[in-house]
Amino acid sequence: TPGHEEYTRNMITGASNSDVAIILVDARRGKLPQTERHFLINHLLLTNHIIVAVNKMDLVDYSEEVFLDIKKTIEELAIEYPDANRTIHFVPISALKGDNVIEPSLNTSWYNEKSVLDILENIEVNNTFNTVSLNIQNVIRPKTEQYHDFRGYAATVRGGDLSVGDAVEVVASSQKSTIKSIYLAGESFQTAREESAVIVELENDINVTRGDFLIVGSDKYVKQKNIEAQLCWMDHTALSERSTYLLQQGTSRVRCKLKVSGKKLMENHRNETDTLAINDIGTVSVKTSKEIIGTSYATDKNLGRFIIIDEKTNNTAGVGFIL
Missing domain, CATH: 3.40.50.300 (P-loop containing nucleotide triphosphate hydrolases)
Known part of the structure; x- marks a missing residue:
C-alpha cells in the first residue's frame, strides 16, 4: 500500500x-x-x-x-x-x-x-477466523424439472472446514438446521475445506436470504444492536452524528447511527474529537436498527469487521473493527 x-x-x-x-x-x-x-x-x-x-x-x-x-x-x-x-x-x-x-x-x-x-x-500463520461461517451470496433456485424443489445457498466457507451433518444457525432469525449436502463445481462432497466457494443444502426449509450468516454452533457468536468499534474514516465528507449510515457485514446491511466516543488515535496519540475526517481513526459507538453479529475482531477477524456506507452517495465511508 x-x-x-x-x-x-x-x-x-x-x-x-x-x-x-x-x-x-x-x-x-x-x-x-x-x-x-x-x-x-x-x-x-x-x-x-x-x-x-x-x-x-x-x-x-x-x-x-x-x-x-x-x-x-x-x-x-x-x-x-x-x-x-x-x-x-x-x-x-x-x-x-x-x-x-x-x-x-x-x-x-x-x-x-x-x-x-x-x-x-x-513464518507460521495461525488461523484468526475462529468460527466456521457462511455469508450467503446468493440463493440458488433452478426451477427445472430435474431440480424442481432445489434450494441451495452459495457462499465461501470461512473459519474452518464444513461437513455434511454440521448443525448451523441463521443469525438473523436464530432458526437452526443441519447441512444436508455440499456442492463444489457441480460435484457433491462430504466436506468442504476452508475458503472453498460452495453451494449448500439444508435439511429443513427455513428462511435464508442473501446477506444472512450461517454459523456452525449457536454458542460461537453474540448478537447485539449496540457495539463499540475502532473506525477508520475513508470519505471526504466527515462523519456526522446526525446522519444515518448503512453498516455492512459481509453482504448483510442494516441502518445505523454513529457517535464518536472522544478518542482519536494517530501519531498525536489520543486527541479529543467529536467527529472523524478522512484518514482519521477513532473509537465510535454504533447503534444498529437490527441485531448484528457483535463478536469482537480480536476473537474472530472474519465476523468482527464491517464497512460503513453513506446512504446518500453510496460511498464506502469507513471500515470498522468491533471492540
Missing part, C-alpha cells in the same frame, strides 16, 4: 486481510510519522508478524550504526503498543541492489539473520 499518511485508508484495507506486514523505513530518514501510523494500524488490526525492512542501506554505506539506531526507535515504539503475540523482524536491505531481499548480502557482514524472503517462507 502507499506509505504516505494521506493513504491511511489504503493501509487499513491492505492490512485487514494480511497475516504479515513489511514496514519500509528509509535508512536516511529513520522513523517518520507515517512509520508510526503503519505500526499503529497493524497493532489495531492484530497483525502478529511485522518485518521492519530498513531500506536504502546502500545510501548510508551499509552502516550498522544507522541500522541499530532505527531498530532502537522502532522497539521503543513497540513498547508503547504492546502485543504479546507479535513478533518483529528487523532486516537491513537495499531494494535497488537486492541486499538481504532474497539472499544474505556480503555488504552487511555484521548482519547474521535471515533475508526478507527467508523470513516470509518460515
Whole structure:
C-alpha cells in the first residue's frame, strides 16, 4: 500500500486481510510519522508478524550504526503498543541492489539473520477466523424439472472446514438446521475445506436470504444492536452524528447511527474529537436498527469487521473493527 499518511485508508484495507506486514523505513530518514501510523494500524488490526525492512542501506554505506539506531526507535515504539503475540523482524536491505531481499548480502557482514524472503517462507500463520461461517451470496433456485424443489445457498466457507451433518444457525432469525449436502463445481462432497466457494443444502426449509450468516454452533457468536468499534474514516465528507449510515457485514446491511466516543488515535496519540475526517481513526459507538453479529475482531477477524456506507452517495465511508 502507499506509505504516505494521506493513504491511511489504503493501509487499513491492505492490512485487514494480511497475516504479515513489511514496514519500509528509509535508512536516511529513520522513523517518520507515517512509520508510526503503519505500526499503529497493524497493532489495531492484530497483525502478529511485522518485518521492519530498513531500506536504502546502500545510501548510508551499509552502516550498522544507522541500522541499530532505527531498530532502537522502532522497539521503543513497540513498547508503547504492546502485543504479546507479535513478533518483529528487523532486516537491513537495499531494494535497488537486492541486499538481504532474497539472499544474505556480503555488504552487511555484521548482519547474521535471515533475508526478507527467508523470513516470509518460515513464518507460521495461525488461523484468526475462529468460527466456521457462511455469508450467503446468493440463493440458488433452478426451477427445472430435474431440480424442481432445489434450494441451495452459495457462499465461501470461512473459519474452518464444513461437513455434511454440521448443525448451523441463521443469525438473523436464530432458526437452526443441519447441512444436508455440499456442492463444489457441480460435484457433491462430504466436506468442504476452508475458503472453498460452495453451494449448500439444508435439511429443513427455513428462511435464508442473501446477506444472512450461517454459523456452525449457536454458542460461537453474540448478537447485539449496540457495539463499540475502532473506525477508520475513508470519505471526504466527515462523519456526522446526525446522519444515518448503512453498516455492512459481509453482504448483510442494516441502518445505523454513529457517535464518536472522544478518542482519536494517530501519531498525536489520543486527541479529543467529536467527529472523524478522512484518514482519521477513532473509537465510535454504533447503534444498529437490527441485531448484528457483535463478536469482537480480536476473537474472530472474519465476523468482527464491517464497512460503513453513506446512504446518500453510496460511498464506502469507513471500515470498522468491533471492540
